[in-house]
Amino acid sequence: MSVEPVAVLGVGMHPWGKWGRNFVEYGVAAARDALTDAGVDWRDVGFVAGADTVRNGYPGYVAGATFAQALGWTGIPVTSAYGACASGAMALEAARQRILSGMCDVALVVGADTTPKGFLKPNAGERTDDPDWLRFRLLGATNPTYFALYARRRVDLFGATPEDFALVKVKNSRHGVANPYARFAKEVGVDDVLASPLVASPLRLLDICATSDGGAAIVLSSMDYARRHAGSGPLVQVAAISTVTPTFPNTVIEMPNFATDSAAGLPVPERTFKQAIGDAAYAQAGLGPDDVDVAEVYDLSTALELDWYEDLGFCAAGEAEGLVRDGATTIGGRLPVNPSGGLACFGEAVPAQALAQVCELTWQLRGTAGDRQVDGARVGITANQGLFGHGSSVIVTR
Amino acid sequence: MPERRPIVEGWFTTPTDGTPPALIGTRCTESGTYFFPPERVASRAPGHLDSPLEEVELSNRGRLWSYTDAQYQPPDPYVPVTDPHEPFCIAAVELTEERIVVMGQVVAGVGVDDLQVGMEMELVVDTLDTSTDADGVEVEHLIWKWRPVAEEATS
The missing domain is CATH 3.40.47.10 (Thiolase/Chalcone synthase)
Structure with a gap:
């Protein structure tokens, strides 16, 4: 379609x-x-x-x-x-x-x-029917709590290490140095990440994006x-904008909820919500993961950037750590991700962030991204986090 | 003695006869799917908006889906229980029968190094915090928490 x-x-x-x-x-x-x-x-x-x-x-x-x-x-x-x-x-x-x-x-x-x-916190007032209030009151569950639950699964299921997560930050910080719009234009090393304080195990302060x-x-x-x-x-064109919602039952825990839908009763969709976000964008554009030259994905945490590699079809489940280790997603690699420096260098400014991703890809496709230019980029994809039932993906081409 | 009171009414049982507590959910009788927290408005299973919802006690055991900890004190409306803050674990557990993943704090004394995705967990009711309510009554708030199922004696 x-x-x-x-x-x-x-x-x-x-x-x-x-x-x-x-x-x-x-x-x-x-x-x-x-x-x-x-x-x-x-x-x-x-x-x-x-x-x-x-x-x-x-x-x-x-x-x-x-x-x-x-x-x-x-x-x-x-x-x-x-x-x-x-x-x-x-x-x-x-x-x-x-x-x-x-x-x-x-x-x-x-x-x-x-x-x-x-920490971002809920609106004021005692709102006992608001899951965003309840998650703090009942569980003490902050936004990094959720990011860490996803990260921990990569550790326990795929053998990801703190060093793998740090490599994402190291890559993005190197990219961001060349971006005049980035807030943190400073290269950091693996040791810097590993020396930063634990916030929500296994994530450390430098694994988690700031708010800006x-x-x-x-x-x-x-x-x-x-x-x-x-x-x-x-001339850069918008080929797709995906703003799909989850399909019931959504069996991946999602902020601000503290329970998923039940996988008993109705069939579980073959594709997760985050996969469906990218799928809808690809379908709209008539393109697939193999066509992508550059991506801007939501690295709310380092580990979440790795999740997106898989959810957008850049590699199979459990292989994302390999891409960052091999340098495939750095500028000059096979498929550069977050040439802007990503949220690691920007911090999240919620309503501006999905647009900033498109701004960056526009400069990349025009060939005017300066020292962070991805050579010959013709197709770019963005993805941002599916939380609160929302997420998006935009595909731009030239 | 502070008055013991669930932090939310109608979401979990607090038996006093020694039987294990359970989360309270609802079940869409048409599709067989479950909801926690208990959905009482209408079934959220697409196509079953008019299905009756029956209240059920949910499995009090499940498999650990993931876990983390809170190294920093969460912001308000979280109520601190110690000063200074002591890290606590948060677990997401997939209930055996209903296959709902439910988050909860992990009981004190369990750290992330004691946990592993896939391990069996059980539900307990424990103290969340103690605070003074609007009428000046000191209240011990109760909440569900997760704890690893004690390993069967194998040696």
Whole structure:
């Protein structure tokens, strides 16, 4: 079921960091850069979609309108999307649908966040019917708890070692040094990772991504509009956006739940939720894992990057450690993963992150990624974490 | 003596006659699937929205799906039980009969080095924390926890 492509006319980002300023400022900076990159005047944009932040009060819940107001009201229709880590992809999908249905030629998508310090925690108040509150109150289960449950299975089932996990961080930190938008532009070694404090066994502090402030924006357009307006460089296209939900019974524990569906009663789906996220993207694009030249995947933890190698079909289950050990996923390797430096170098700015992945792949496919360029990249895939029933994968081509 | 009270009502039994405690779930009678925490609104098995849901006690044993620990004190609304924080383990166990993976804290004294994916675990009811409620009553909150099944004497 191939879907018509839309064009990535422009991309822009505000550097990630812990700036402590209003998220709107990062979003506007990213939007301004994306519009400039696209050569599009804001007044010519026909639709705006915002990816919501839930940590910045009401303006964050109506992010689309917040950014539209900040850029100057022009009377265009708006949407705001929230889907945890997949929020940016959901906003991107809303923009794509507008364009493919012929309701507009050009759309702007923006996501930005300002994050608090430390563990992400639930909203305030005693909410005994909210699993996100209950997991902290009943179990003391933080986000790293879940990342560690997945990591531990790699250790016990596949023989993964702390050194394997550290190699992911080492690779991503090397990539991120060449990225002006990354928050942590410093190479770290295996010893640095192993010397960092344990947070949730087997994961250490440097195995787990931080939370960051940041902003990213994308200008999408119809292919017709792009042919008329784009510059001379390669035209990057969105070939697929997957925002699928799990299929019952979902037998892999997923944040913020503390129990899975039951595998007794109804047949368990052949593909896990995370596998299904990638499957849907490949099907939409009419492409497969063998076609991929570069990937940006959600390394909330080092071990989760390895899970994605398998879930996206880059290798069989239990073989991901081999890919990182062999250097296959480093820049210059067979299939570079996270050339941007990934979450290891950015820290997560939830509503901006899925868009930042697409920004990076756009630069990679244009051949303008500088010292972190993946030579000859023509097909890129993103993946982000399926949590709270959300996840996404975007495929871009040129 | 603080009053002993389950941290959540209707999610687990607290027998006083020495029989083992159990989680309380519901079962979709049409599809045969189970839910924990007990689903009381409607069956979440697709196509069985109108199925009756019956309350059942779940298996109190299962296989360890995965595990970790909390080396740092979790943020509010977690209630600290020691000062300073002492790491505790968290396990995810697949219940034998219902094949639901249920997370829970592991009883004190068990570390990650004592655990292995696939090992048999059993449910216990234990103290979560002791705190003072809105009426000024000191309450010992009860919660389900996991512990490794004592190895059968083989030697």
